[in-house]
Amino acid sequence: MDRFAELQLFVQVAETGSLSRAADALDLSNAAASRHLHALEERLGARLVERNTRRxxxxxxxxxxxxxxxxxxAELQDAEDAVNARTLKPTGTLRISASLSFSMHHIAPLLRAYTxxxxxxxxxxxxxxxYLDIIDNNIDVAIRTREFEPDSNITVRRLAGTRRLLTASPRYLAKHGRPQTPEDLARNHQLLIYTYANNPYELRFxxxxxxxxxxxxxxxxxxxxQVLRAAALDGLGILILPTYIVYEDMVAGRLVPMLDEWDLPRLTVNLxxxxxxxxSAKVRTFIxxxxxxxxxxxxxxxxxxxxxEN
Known part of the structure; x- marks a missing residue:
């Protein structure tokens, strides 16, 4: 048990960059945490952690x-997870990573039902x-809009495809009119640009x-x-975002789609x-x-x- 506690403590120290935060995460006193770390270094005969006044x-x-x-x-967790999976009793903390927009529209509304x-x-x-590194940040499940992960240790499960749409508020359209062609966007309209999109300043229709x-x-x-969506709702310009963000606004009439007969490159929403x-049972049940x-x-x-058509 001491060796297990030492390993847990060391990994927490590495991930948090702080002995006190690691102690809090493991419900240990600072003194106990320091003893575990010292015992691990003594047993290994090596210095694992250096400290100075700043870090x-x-x-x-x-x-x-x-x-x-x-x-x-991880091997120990796998062994425990195998038992949990068989007993179908998910427990523990489920760590999910997603964009703010996806979290607000498609995770937060489900938390009550899931919990x-x-x-x-x-x-x-x-x-x-x-995109956070899943392994380094101890993420259980991440929501991604790309087809594959560069790390072969990551599994990808497709949830749905999504278009990227151009939408604007009725207020904006009343003042500026509707673009009739893709070229009109550059000549006559104000655009709201998501800078993390692939090639955000190039629209390929x-x-x-x-x-x-x-x-x-x-x-x-x-x-x-969400910053751009708020600006669009305020009539500031034409929004270019995936349908999963603006769909409910379109249904309610707050945003109006345009150039809908043209397609921008589509995205795939994946786990x-x-x-x-x-x-683990918690990951499997959430998926x-x-x-x-x-x-x-x-x-x-x-x-x-x-x-x-919707």
Whole structure:
């Protein structure tokens, strides 16, 4: 048990960069945490952690040992998860990573139903518009809009496809009119640009096998879709975001789609999670819960069809 506690403590120190935060995470006193770390270094005969007045950091030996320690703890977790999976009693903290927009529209509204169904699971939602490293950040499940992961240790499960649409508020359209062609966007309109999109200043449209590319600039630019959505609702410009963000606004008439006969490159909404022989019950139940929800609400059809067909 002491060796297990030492490994847990060391990994927490590495991930939090603080002995006190690691102690808090493991419900230890600072003194007990310091003893565990000292005992581990004494047993290994090596210095793993260096401290100065400003920060704590791992030595080269500590960095090498960190990977091995994580693997050992992961193997133990896999063994426990295999038992949990068989007993169907998900427990523990489920760590989810997703963009702020997806979290607000498609995770937060489901938390009540999921936690009521699985009351022994607590949920931590980490919002980030850049993709966090799943392994390094101890993420259980991440929502991604790319087809594959560069890390072969990550499994990807498709949830739904989604178009990217141009929408604007009735207020904006009353003042500026509707674009009639993709080229009108660059000449006569104000655009709201999501800077984390692939090639955000280049819009590649296709229609009936014909492709046209328009170079654009934004009146307002942001790395967060909710900032741009708020600006669009206020009549500031034309929004370019995935359907899963703006669908309810279109249904309510707050935003109006335009150039709908043209397609921008589509995205795929996926679940990404560490590839392990035994998925923990909390991860497996959340994956199944999300897939069930997407099918029930028919998101694939809603998000990939033309708006008049939904």
């Amino acid at each position: 704590l950091y791992l030595t080269d030996t500590g960095l090498e040992f960190l990977g091995r320690a994580r693997n050992l703890l 009521e169904r699985y009351p022994q699971v607590s949920v931590h939602v980490e919002t980030a518009n850049r 296709t229609r009936d096998g014909v492709e046209t590319t328009v170079q654009v600039k934004g009146l307002v630019e942001s790395n967060d879709g 990404a999670y560490p590839s392990r022989k035994h998925l 199944d819960f999300m897939a069930e929800h997407f099918v029930m609400l028919n998101y694939e059809r809603k998000w990939t069809g033309h708006f008049g």
